[in-house]
Amino acid sequence: MVRPGVTAGLGGAVPAEPLGEAPVPGARPETGVRRVWGALTADPMGRVGLVLFALVVLIAVAGPLLFPFNAAAVSNSAAGVLQPPSARHWLGTDELGRDLFREFLSAAHVSLVVGLAATAISMVLGSAIGTAAGYYGCWADTVLMRITDFFLVLPQLPLVIALAAFFGQSLVIIIVVIGLTGWPTTARIVRAQTLSLRERQFVTRVRSLGASDLRILRVHILPNVMPLIFANTVLVIGGAILAEATLAFLGLGDPVQVSWGTMLHFAFGSGAIGRGAWWFFVPPGVGIVVVVLAFTLTGHAIDQALNPRLRGSR
């Protein structure tokens, strides 16, 4: 996430107190999933988020199939360049005379892929570090949390820019770089929750029955931390998508995989703003805002429902 502060602002990224209602001992993850879904559909913001998400997936999957984009179809006359929207080109043409509507559709999937894949890395890292710190406590907790605080205080965007510039421009590198810098908030949240679960009776009981640490973590702790991880994950995805767009805008995107950020990079570079070619720089930005909104709204709704500190506060 480029802006870690937002989760705190939108509704407490790090819960001061763990989940209020103690889940049933050995609660299965399905209950978590059902609770999340219920929370989502009950909240109007959550519903809007889900609709936006469905819309974006539709655009990303069906768009390029219905309107395939030919990146080589450049205009060979100056008249075809930066054309305003017309019946032939619904969103006009870009600085090379290519159809912007088709380009817009073909770029949609990049944001989703990067957002989801980078967040997957952050989530796995953050959950692993958070549970390890919270469950084992003592020096493991101290060391891991110091490392987390260290990464939390590093400004993420300059770091991501430096890493992407050093390690090359490919989608994989962008995903890894964003993923490796986005985990600290997740680790903090997971740690706080694990810390309280560890002391719950049902965990003490299974431990006295001789369950191994790994089993306790897998069967009893992780399923109960899952809903919180999920809420945080959805919020992190939005940040990861913004990070990708920013990298691409700064010219660090994958040159082969054109994303909405890359389109804005070319719009800016070709002087579309000065020439008032709004059809070039408005749609990609709106696209980014809609994707991020989809995830932020759903994440916010889930957070509102699952985070006890926020319940009834409004």
Next chain:
Amino acid sequence: MSRLRYLARKTVWLAVTLYFVITFNFVLFHVLPGNPVRLLARSGHLTPQAVADITRVYGLNHPPPVQYVIYLKDLLHGQLGISYTYREPVSQLLGQYLGNTIVLLTAATVLTIVLGVLIGVVVANRRGTGWDSATVTTSVIGWSLPTFWTGLILTFLLGVWLHAFPIFGMQTPNAVYTSGLQRLEDIGAHLFLPTLTLVIVNIAQFVLVARASVIEVLAEDFMVTATAKGLLPRRILWRHAVRNALLPVVTASALLISLVVGGAIEVETVFSWPGMGLLVYNSVLNRDYPVIEAAFLVFAVVVLLVNFASDLLYQVLDPRVREA
């Protein structure tokens, strides 16, 4: 005594973190594969003599621990390497650009905090009405806006379309000023759009923090006392509630700096504001690695120092922390 101990603990933590940032920087850019100089030296077009020279100039012939010591020594002497494109010491370059960035950062941060708190207090006072959902919705949308795109849209609307504000650089090129005040005016006009962009994108979270904090204070017992004393509601809100609600705002300000520093790179790129962000952008385009690396270090140190300052400020403001 306890205050001194707190100060000592925070200072030690600052020193340790600074050391780790420096070491992290070294490992990242000098030890891990992908080192640009190594790539340069590996290029097939170079004569063995040139390869040997490059290796020697950049100290790559030493084993990593020795390189590390050399790196630390150079850093202590303020040597951050030589820029590939400008052919100037990086420290000198950064010196030229850092000031302009600080101007922008200060303007954006102060405005965000002041406006954010004001709006936060006003909406907290209207809690339970339509303002609540409006605030949350606006803040969610504000957060979803990419900083650079917000800048592009403002450039188009207020700069290109309405011609209300300059959209390029820090001063009008070739301008002749009759007085210092006129020059300041010109800089202020150029500062307007970059600052506005950063404020729009970051203010939402501030409003939320301030609002939540004020609502919490309004529920305290001493607010009832103040009301019972017959104080004016306006006085209760601004003198009694807001002053006590400012603590979380201090914490949020430290977080804000990290965001504004990132946003500065985007905004300076969009508006060609001659600061560190524009320098980073140009260095990224030119693959000027020493500059990128040093800029990251400077940004990290700035954020660390601001965090440290906010910790100290918190301690001064909150007697409970002072005694703990």
